[in-house]
Amino acid sequence: MSLDARVGVRLGTLALDVPLEARLGETVVLLGPNGAGKTTVLRVIAGLLALDEGRVAVDGHMLDDPTSGVWIPSERRPIGYVFQDYALFPHLSALENVAFGLRARGVRRREAARRSHGWLERVGMAAYAADRPPALSGGQSQRVALARALVLEPRVLLLDEPLSALDASARVDTRRELRHHLEAHAGARVVVTHDPIDAMTLGDRVVVLEAGRVVQAGSLAELRERPRSRYVADLVGVNLYRGTADGQRIRLPDRGELVAAGHARGDVFAVVHPRSVALHRREPEGTPRNVLAGTVEHLDVEGDRVRVVVAGTVPVTAEVTPAAVAELELTAGAAVWASIKATEITAYPV
């Protein structure tokens, strides 16, 4: 295991307890809402903040262990850190920024400049070597910050919201390039983000953090199929219910009920993809086992689909085509019936 950490820190009202492992060549994405403690995890791994409990080890070398008193300071850890908003030194040129770490580690000026220039070329910034950071765009700054961290060949590379400072147009290209550079890096990577698309593009594995705790970990496909919290369900855009199963029936709080095809008992999650929810203006007849009455709360256009949020005893979000919205004359406040086939409901134990 390249990175092996258990981060236990108390910061005001936030009590963090996050196990985190990353193999060589793996990118782990720390996903979570603001204030979940994602940046704090990175700061602890980098040695900018000391652990209260747990451990941080890289390649089997202990870096921080409160029980034995081991503490390796930041400047001696084999860890690279790309800060949110990049924190490039504004008084140094792009080249001097990249060379800073080599110079601090005693590499001679000429050699440091040569290697830094090589890295600026790799990230496509050679033409801007003499420019100071205030003159660079967000995407350019991000590439210089990446080169500054990678030139030291860190065993673990930490990236804090590497794309959030960019506008939408720069984001797509920079994201693809970043993925390419991450794959070329020989060590382990940890990326902090609150954006599921970043997580999907950059990560091999996702660790979801809420209020200082890991609520779910796995591949993004696993997260989509079996979300385990409201936050994750919203993130991947599915309907999530929690109830008590008794065979095929799942009793929800507030008198609602769903019928699933499988058999389950006890506390369960039930997930329904919005695409498998059909909407009707009259109460439907026929085979669907689940018919939910409600009123349209609002409609969100997402590309060529429209997400219709329906409020009722059992709230549900449906994804339909714009043509269906027009045909059914769906507007906010309209009374609708949503139907879901029992086979489209997946139930799994809490």
Added chain:
Amino acid sequence: MRRRTRSRPPIAVAILAALAVVFFVVPVVGLLQRAPWSELGDDLTDPVVRDALRLSLVCSLGATALAFVLGLPLAWILARTQLPGRRIVRALVLLPMVLPPVVGGVALLLAFGRRGLVGQYLDDWLGVRLPFTTWGAILAEAFVAMPFFIIVVEAGLRSLDRRYEDAAATLGARGFTTFRRVVLPLIAPSLVAGAALTWARALGEFGATILFAGNLQGETQTMPLAIFVELQTNLGGAIALSLVLLAVSVVVLVSLRDRWFPA
């Protein structure tokens, strides 16, 4: 009927405000109109005046250097550490800004004088005598002027984004390397402003200097002291020296205007 806009002040307020402006401007005009412009060259080459100019330059630059060497570490500690008693230390450091300089002079004499708290040991053990020497004048000026350096630099350090220091640490830089290559260049504007204010204050120091260092021509008689003496015997020389100090003040004011008096 004429309409009154809100930007037009009441007449009484306008008159009082205009009086305030006159009050500041008239003394400067008085100084300038009595200036013996044609004899300025002669006045400034008078031995007393020349000695005073030289000494003032030496002492004020010495005091500024002392503020740099001692004040910068203290500003860093005040801005960057959680040391207990920081607030008390800060209050003590700022005391000379509000203390009458004459009182500062008495205090310095009682501390560093030949029979003073510290001064007697400096004399007995090291043979160092501060009062009535150029070193004493430097010390007196530093005592009064250093707080300006410390508060300006501390504010500069406080407003510096900590992430630059974090970034330097993750790139392998130790504390001193980070300080030299990241912190110092980034707080350079504060260092310059602090040094300029300190220097200007040191240049004008009178009370503490005359009490602690005396008024010996060529030894401790700086410009303000010389002006005080010359005023009774050689008015031209006093005015010439005053003009020099006025010019310096204006230059410092103009060069710091963006920092202290944003439009």
